Amino acid sequence: MLITPSCSLGAQGTVGYGHPVRTLVPVLPLAELVERGVVKATALDDLRRFDHLINYMYLPPLDVDELEFSIPESVALLYMPVTLHHAILEGQRVSQLAYRGAQQLQRKLVWFYSGWLEDDLDSFNPPMD
Numbered sequence: 805m806l807i808t809p810s811c812s813l814g815a816q817g818t819v820g821y822g823h824p825v826r827t828l829v830p831v832l833p834l835a836e837l838v839e840r841g842v843v844k845a846t847a848l849d850d851l852r853r854f855d856h857l858i859n860y861m862y863l864p865p866l867d868v869d870e871l872e873f874s875i876p877e878s879v880a881l882l883y884m885p886v887t888l889h890h891a892i893l894e895g896q897r898v899s900q901l902a903y904r905g906a907q908q909l910q911r912k913l914v915w916f917y918s919g920w921l922e923d924d925l926d927s928f929n930p931p932m933d
Contacts, residue, residue, distance in 0.1 A: 805831050805863075805880045806893070807913065824890040831863065834877045843879065851879075859883045861912045863905075880909075882916045 808826045834851075837843040843851065843860070855862040861880040868874070901909060907929075915921040 805829050805861075805909075807882075807885065807909065826888050826890050826893055828886050828888060828893075830881045830884055830886070831875075831878045832881065834862075834879050837879055855908065855912065858912075858915055861909060882912060 806826060806828050808828075834843065834848075838845055838848070843857070847857070850856050851860075851862050852864075859882055861882055863875070863878040863880060865877045866873075866875040911921070
């Protein structure tokens, strides 16, 4: 999952600001993490409801019938960022977070990197540009 700030993506071609580096985090099926004991089965209801684990971001399943495309219930591993050149990723997008999902990603990244958590998403208004 791409976590590079959108302002960095939008600045391509801008002298002194744009860069070809992108940061991603791996996304694994939640069932696999439960099977391996990384996420406890007893924590699943809270994970789905509150997305309460600091090192992870819960991603609900995605099913697009008309495209015959689906992604199972998954977890983004925020503690495992990978840096790649933009050319490797170009044309590889399979989905995009809706506004509420992007807002939750920003909330999780702030929590992960700073230790500060805003509990109420309705009052958390990060810049989305």
